Amino acid sequence: MSQLPTKADILQWISDNPALTSKRDIAKAFGIKGAARIDLKRILRELEAEGHLTKRKRSYDDPERLPPVAVVRVVGTDADGDLFLGPHDWTGDGPEPRILFVPKDGDPALAPGDRVLARLTEIKDADHSHEGRLIRRLSTGPQQILGVFRATSEGGRIQPIDKGNDKDWIVPAGATDGARDGELVEAEQAGPKARMGLPRAKITKRLGDPGAAKAVSLIAIHQHGLRDSFPADALAEAEAATPAPLGDRTDLRDLPLITIDPADARDRDDACFAQPDDDPANPGGHIIWVAIADVAHYVTPGSALDVEARARGNSTYFPDRVVPMLPDALSGDLCSLHEHVERACLAVRIVINAAGxxxxxxxxxxxxxxxASLHYDEVQDAIDGTANDKTAPLLDGVLRPLYAAYEALKLARDRRQPLDLDLPERKIVLDDDGTVTSVAFRDRRDAHRLIEEFMILANVAAAEELERLRTPLLYRVHEEPEADRIDALRETAQASGFALAKGQVMRTATLNKLLHDAAGTELSELISMSTLRAMTQAYYGAQNMGHFGLALRSYAHFTSPIRRYADLIVHRALITAHGWGDDGLSAWDIENLDATAKAISEAERRSMIAERDTNDRYLAAFLADKVGADFAGRISGVQAFGVFVKLDETGADGLIPVRSLGAEYFRFDRDDQVLTGTDSGMVIGLGQRVTVRLAEAIPVTGGLVLELLSLEGEPMRPRGRPKSGKRGGPPKRKFKKAPRRRK
Structure with a gap:
């Protein structure tokens, strides 16, 4: 074509040929060569300025239509569990196109905010205009920032609350969302990451006063993307639920089942009962009943409740609130095994012998x-001789038989040798305003261990039953620790005066010997924490890889379907395997078992981090008025930038920055986990006792900054090169050898 095309000609070409929209394609289509390309470029710029075209790198698109291949973002799921996408940058005048994601085998799990390259097909459907198929995932969503907004004349800045993020973000004047100075805000990255200078962000949500006591858990909820409100359709389903009738169920109402939970328990999903086995073929044996709330009756596959529960994965617990997996109408009522009310359940009757x-x-x-709904302490007190009005009538017929069965299970546990990690658990106590009043360590008594053993036994029975019936399920998997982690643990043990035997196959019994040798010494917690760090992280999987920590071949989660989606899947599997109803595993459940396992494993990790961060912030708030006070502690971690110390009194973790250790240079040895002063020869390593001074407590981030006062009882002196110019100082220090335990 000798003449330049009109703007209408170009727009028609782009509309008819959405895959050939680069300037080169357009020039070739209209026969434009040489200097005429300059005029074509001008026309395309005019079309872009007029809003008829959108330039995407080297191509031009009709802003009212989507190209066949495009970058899109993951929007989320609907009530039916279908995943929808949206254009990454929509510039059209009409509503944003809705794209149904059509997955194929092997596609990764996608989360809201993820950016993907997708192949799009235009269709005509009632609730979406396109179907999208994944080509590849480009990245997760734009970086999210949670911080305190500081207003400026040009807009403002956001000071992130993350301990590891000390770089401010610039907020342009038009992107503040009306935020006020000092407000806690949620924002996201705006534009590409800056190579130089501060990055830019736009505020997406205002969260109020960051100093409010009850903002602590709110920060974690938003920072880690926890879902803290239920969709209206899920709430409607929960509110419409009614108690399950007896129907075809087995009538267990005459069994004296009881629940035993923490005193501040927010839900009760497991009950138990035990009695001696009167079968002459099983002398000294026991019959154990474990009954679990029948959540599957109320949360059916594909329902709005099911979609939301799967997205949450589990409940998340904070000192001041819980973010539940299910609405309170279920988790706090119909699915909670309250005393003296009828409740639907899935139960298992287990027979054990005298050896457990x-x-x-x-x-x-x-x-x-x-x-009865009992708590751990009152049960233990009753067994120890101090029964109250509630436990006294249950002592002989219910509580003592439970403990007799537990004594047998302990024998089996001792033979099995699961990993014997008994780490202290902190309890943060708040007043009605959300202010920390005390921090203490929870006592673990036999009542806790009894319930733990009963639940483990029930979980094993569920896994073995589904394997026997060849029904798909989700296992709780804990793989063997990696060799390099065991080598690091062995080095720590040897430096502490202990030994960890070498062998081709690591067994829990070997680790238990190390833990036993360290028990009762001042290095017990160090060895326990180092052993914990050596372990792999447990996860959910459709394939059975065993559970190393519990020393079990097959293990599944069955006992907490109110707060864990994995348990709900196991319940559905049992319903399907036994033909107990049409609310068992759906075809979709089975087809997406791997994806579900991955999604809920990731949700579990998010919850764990959110809970830990919240506890850190509460501890920092508790210690804020103790800045300048001295504390005893032990070195729990060493990095090139500083030393982490766990304080004895509260269990809080603080950082001694390496810059505060003195003028000399400290060399970091990653393998030995030590810092060595190049002038003084001083060695700072794991497990050493220290006295520190609290220099700074930052509640909004949970950070504690410490100053080192003494190391292994020796006061710190100003460090640096001696006046004589010779290198020297204290000789290289090693860990104090642990005292031998008396037999």
Whole structure:
């Protein structure tokens, strides 16, 4: 074509040929060569300025239509569980196109905010205009920032609350969303990351006063993307639920089942009962009943409740609130095994012998009534001789038989040798305003261990039952620790005066010997924490890889479907395997088992980090008025930038920056986890006792900055090159050898 095309000609070409929209393609289509290309470039710029075209790198698109291949963002799921996408940058005048994601085998799990390259097909459907198929995932969503907004004349800045992020973000005047100075805000990266200078952000949500006591958990909720409000359709389903009738269920209402939970328990999803086995073929044996709330009856596959529960993965617990997996109408009522009310359940009857070995088990779907809702301390006190009005009537018929069965299970546990990590658990106590009043360590008593052993036994029975019936399930997997982590643990043990035997196959019994040798010494917590760090992280999987920590071949989660989606899947699997109803595993559940395992494993990690960060912030708030005070502690971590110390009194972790250790240079040895002063020869390493001074406590980030006062009882002196110019100082220090334990 000798003449230049009109603007209408160009727009028609782009509309008819959405895959050939670069300037080169357009020039070739209209026969434009040489100097005429300059005029074509001018026309394209005019079309872009008029809003008829959008330039995407080297191509031009009709802003009212989507190209066949485009960058899109993941929007989220609807009530049916379908995942929808949206254009990454929509510039059209009409509503943003809705794209149904069509997954294929092998596609990664996608989360809201992820950016993907997708192949798009235009269709005509009632609720979407396109279908999208994944080509590749480009990245997760734009970087999210949670911080305190500081207003400026040009807009403002955001000071992130993350301990590891000390760089401010610039907020242009038009991107503040009306935020006020000092407000806690949620924002996201705006534009590409700056190579130089401060990055830019736009505020997406205002969260109020960051200093408010109850903002602590709110910060974690938003920072880690936890879902803290339920969709209206999920709430409507929960509110419409009614108690399950007996129907075809097994009537268990005459069994004296009880629940035993923490005193501040927010839900009760497991009940138990035990009695001696009167079968002459099983002398000294026991029958153990474990009944679990039948959540599957209320949360059916594909329902709005199911979609939301899967997205949450689990409940998340903070000192001042819980972010539940299910609405309170279920988690706090119909699915909670309150005393003296009928509740639907899935139960297992387990027979063990006098040595604690499981002889048989039988699952059933039933209706039960809890005789009492008890807490750990009152149960233990009753066994120890101080029964109250509630436990006294249950002592002989219910509580003592439970402990007798537990004594047998302990024998089996001792033979099995699961990993014997008994780490202290902190309890943060708040007043009604959300202010920390005390920080203490929870006592673990036999009542805790009893319930733990009963639940482990029930979980094993569920896994073995589904394997026997060849029904798909989700396992709780804990793989063997990696060799390099065990080598690092061995070095720590040797430096502490202990030994960890070498062998081709690491067994929990070997690690237990190390833990036993360290027990009762001042290095016990160090060895326990180092052992914990050597372990791999447990996860959910459709394939059975065993559970190393518990020393079990097959293990699944069955006992907490109110707060864990994995348990709900196991319940559905049992319903399907036994033909107990049409609310078992759906075809979608089975087809997406791997994706579900990955999604809920990631959700579990998010919750763990959110809970830890919240505790850190509460501890920092508790210690804020103690700045300048001295504390005893032990070195719990060493990095090139500083030393982490765990304080004895509260268990809080603080950082001694390496710059505060003195004028000399400290060399970091990653393998030995030590810092060595090049002038003084001083060595700072894991497990050493220290006295520190609290220099700074920052509640909004949870950070504690410490100053080192003494190391292994020796006061610190100003460090640096001696006046004589000779290198020297204290000789290289090693860990104090742990005292031998008396037998």
């Amino acid at each position: 070995e499981k002889i048989s088990h039988r699952h059933l779907r039933g209706l039960m009534t809890s005789r």
